[in-house]
Amino acid sequence: MNLYIWQMKLLLVEDEKELAVSIQDYLANNDFICEWVMDIHQATDKITSHDYDCILLDLSLPDGNGFEILRELKSQNKTDGVIIISAKENLETRIEGLQLGADDYLTKPFHLSELLVRIQALIRRKNFNGNNLVRYHEIEIDVLSKVVKVNGKIVDLTKKEIILLLYLIGNENRVLSKAAIAEHLSGDMADMLINHDFVYAHIKNLKHKLKLAGSNNYIKTIYGTGYKWHND
Amino acid sequence: MTKKLIHKTSRAYLLFSVIVVLIIAPVFYFVTEQLYIEDADEALTLRKKEFLHYNRPHFKSSDINVWNKFNRDIKIIANTGTSRDSFFYNHYYDTLDAEEETYRELNTPVVIEGKKYTFLARTNLVETEDLIVSIAVLFIALLIVLLLGLFFISKILSLKLWKPFYKTLAQIEAFEIDKNNSFDFSDSKIEEFNRLNQSIKKLITKNISIYRSQREFIENAAHELQTPLAVFQAKIDLLYQHTELNKEQLEIINALNDSVRRIKRLNKNLLLLSKIDNKVFASKQKVSIQKQFEKLLDFYSEQAQSMHIGIEINLQEDILVDTNSDLLDILLNNLFQNAIRHNREGGKINIQLADNSLSFSNTGEPIALDVDKLFRRFSKSSSSSRGNGLGLAIIQKIAESNNWKIAYTYEHNYHCFKLTF
Incomplete structure (x- = not known):
């Protein structure tokens, strides 16, 4: 897209x-x-x-x-x-x-x-000065005000979940390893990561919230490796 | 037990002097006595000769009583049977002093008017007891003077002569290879010390240059690795994008990805160590341990959570330290990492900030770690590949550069790292 x-x-x-x-x-x-x-x-x-x-x-x-x-x-x-x-x-x-x-x-x-x-x-x-929007089908993210809408309705996402969502959409159709996701989510602290298991929790929550809001399931799990944002 | 050099030499001097005095004193006594007796015998012989030469030719037997009356020490007595000069000791009672006196006596036959008599000459000797006491007193006095002299001379000498040595010693003691110490190995007037100084100077200069080039090498090597690592990482990222990967292939890529991640971390830590060595983090300001600590808490709570590790925090008081905040940050990060990385599933971490110290205690393998090896680079105390062996080296390096103390203890199944500011 x-x-x-x-x-x-x-x-x-x-x-x-x-x-x-x-x-x-x-x-x-x-x-x-x-x-x-x-x-x-x-x-x-x-x-x-x-x-x-x-x-x-x-x-x-x-x-x-x-x-x-x-x-x-x-x-x-x-x-x-x-x-x-x-x-x-x-x-x-x-x-x-x-x-x-x-x-x-x-x-x-x-x-x-x-x-x-x-x-x-x-x-x-x-x-896109002043109007920093990312759209993906029914999902709309206002990057500046940190507001996410699905079909025009606001979804309550945490800061980390928004960062994760932007990262996944930005890398549409690409396999992302858990390590890469964890490092992105950790920002400056990426070097300090000890394990990447927390990625699973964030993905699960994001998936759940998007589903509740009526969005399609775009997050595919690549077994043992990571995740991929993909529209089939 | 070690003692100062001066004690060793003083003891040797003392021992030697005592032995010498103990040997010399009796020898001296006997020699003195011998000489004294010889002298006495000679004097007695002289008196005999004088008598024979001056008095005897016109000596009459009637004179004997008069002679004996006025001479106490030269007498003519009845023949005792001596056929020739005989010297011996004899004791007489001195009525004036009321004590026994020792005499050396000479008996020799003498003929007066055809009749045999015995010529007696005697001389009062110094008493043996007196002689021994005098000699002993003399020698003890000598010993004391000698020892006092030796002691003060060696003391003054050691202060003066050894001054350059102690100066050199103090400089070596203060020497730290990673600090820029300046050295003053100025020439002294003593050849040995000059040689010592020259050798140490050479040794230190060489060591510093080896240390520097090694440090540079680590830095350069780590730096040069960054680009090939970037290629490695990029290729793995690309490899993941192939759509027809099977499970086996994915597992291989995952393993590669995990390895490259570890190399990346190792490399970053090496770079970090050389940065600390190169005093990149030199600027200092007042930093609150508590504030710095709280910034990291969210991140590590999340990390601990996935291993089901409970963190218990007890910050009794805040501590303000004068340090580089980046370094403090790295230090706290590494302490946290250490406590989580080497913990067990469902373990505990106990963090305390009190009494000017910060301590991280964590559960883990139920065996105390080897303190000697603990803080060395790449020394892994457990067989697990969880750490890269640099975390504690970094902790120690930072503690060292701030003059803080880091100590490890193992108590009640908790590994505790205590940092004292």
């Missing part, structure tokens, strides 16, 4: 080929056109001649630091959204990146599902 009115244009700046291919692959059957370049030089050419909805930017590139692209965007007065994807995990780099105009920072390694919902969130923030 198409979440956007038109196709989103993405630019991936990443020198690790296998990672780039995987990201392209994962994003491909969604609503994105994802172009891939390997260095600052090519990236600069691309951003000069095109506007992107989102740029996925690695920092350590063969011909320099990815921050140069952020400066280039700034000097060209471009408003492309930028998500930094970097192996560097320290506060200074993160702060510097955000100060230079990046919108988000994702540390390698990450789950592709996590990257996808971050891209979606960024595009929502940029394109």
Whole structure:
């Protein structure tokens, strides 16, 4: 199901080929056109001649630091959204990146599902100002006011359940491992997870509440592995 | 029991001096006595010679009584039968002092006017008793002076001579490889100490550089692993999307996913350790333990719940500590993790904040852990693969960098980690 009115244009700046291919692959059957370049030089050419909805930017590139692209965007007065994807995990780099105009920072390694919902969130923030809605058939989520409606009727969901719902819908038709879901739900605390059993409880509650509100059952269980949001 | 060097040398000096005095004193006594007797004998012989030479030629038998009357120590007495010079000891009663006196006596035959007499010469000797007492007093005095002298000299010397040594010692004692200590191994005038200082300086410099390069290596290795791990994770995420996976294949991917998750965590912990080493978390502020603690409570309550672990919290007082809040956060996280990870299904966790200390007690394997190995990196005390062996090392590192104390005890089936601020 198409979440956007038109196709989103993405630019991936990443020198690790296998990672780039995987990201392209994962994003491909969604609503994105994802172009891939390997260095600052090519990236600069691309951003000069095109506007992107989102740029996925690695920092350590063969011909320099990815921050140069952020400066280039700034000097060209471009408003492309930028998500930094970097192996560097320290506060200074993160702060510097955000100060230079990046919108988000994702540390390698990450789950592709996590990257996808971050891209979606960024595009929502940029394109649908004031009216940040996610719709899926009978379900409607107002991301800002945290209100979920099924067939126009408000469903009482907890904060965690809303986060889970957005994550599942965002990764429609994709198998999500319990670990990936648990990490997404835990946010900053993802590294501290000891077990993922709590995911089951949240899924069960969400399923139950949506069913009571009259929604179809879109959450499929992949035995022993995780879950998938799927409309059959 | 160890003693200071000066005690050892002083004891050796004392022992040696006493032995020397004990041996020398009797020898000295006998030699002195011998010399004294020889001297006395010589004097007596001289008197005999003088008598024979000056007096005898015109000595008459009628003179004997007069002579004996005026000479107390040289007498002519009736022949005792001596045929030649004979020296011996004799005792006479001194009526003036009313005591026995020891004399050395010489008897020798002498002929006066054709009649045989015995010539007697005697000299009063110092009493043996007096001699022994005098020598003993002398030697004891000598011993005392000697020992006092040795003691003070070695004391002053050890203060002066050993000063550079103690300075070096103090510096080594204060040395910690992960801190930037500065060293002052200035040259002393003593060759041995200079050599010692040079060797220690070399040793320390080498150790620091090895330590640094090892630290850098861990950091770089962990960093370089992040990208291949990202590929690994991404490929697994993609693999899950294949629609015609059977159960067996899914299980393999699940196992891979679990492994990559563990490597990710291990790698993050390694990076964290090197960050702490590199003083990334240096800024400090006043932090409330209670507030920091409560932020984590929801997350870990949920984690504990799925293992049916009950958490009992007893925060009697809040403690404000001057520290880096990120580090404190990591520390609390690891204590929590530890208490849950190594717990058993349906176990208990007891958390107490009181008396300037925070303690986490948890049920678990009913056997005390080996304290020596506990805080070392990658030392796993149980065979379970639940932890990566870095949690406690991180806890200790953070405690150390804040000068806090972390202690482990096992009591009443509870493993307790107590952090004292």
